[in-house]
Amino acid sequence: MQRNRCWICTQAIDYNAPPNHPESFEPDHYYPVSTHPHLANDPANLRASHSKCNRSRGNQPAQQGVWIQAEEW
Ligand SMILES: [Zn+2]
Incomplete structure (x- = not known):
């Protein structure tokens, strides 16, 4: 897993933060x-x-249209 930014809010993620932080x-x-x-x-x-x-976010579908991919499932 790459150390990407959060795809929901686009802010950096603290990969050193303790679990559940x-x-x-x-x-x-x-x-x-x-x-x-x-x-x-x-x-x-x-x-x-x-x-x-x-x-x-829970189980809601992706809200940001930019993230919705063209492929159908
Ligand atoms: Zn975030």
Whole structure:
């Protein structure tokens, strides 16, 4: 996993923060596991995100249109 910025808020992630810290890294599933269980373990479905951003997003679809890919599932 590269040390990317948070794909939700585009801010830098503190990769040294302890687990569960709001600014710490958490892998976010681009396609929620609840609706795409077959992608749960697919690295291509993961995006770097803050713990706080990942949790505030929950299982909502991506809001930012720029992130919505053309491919249909
Ligand atoms: Zn964030």
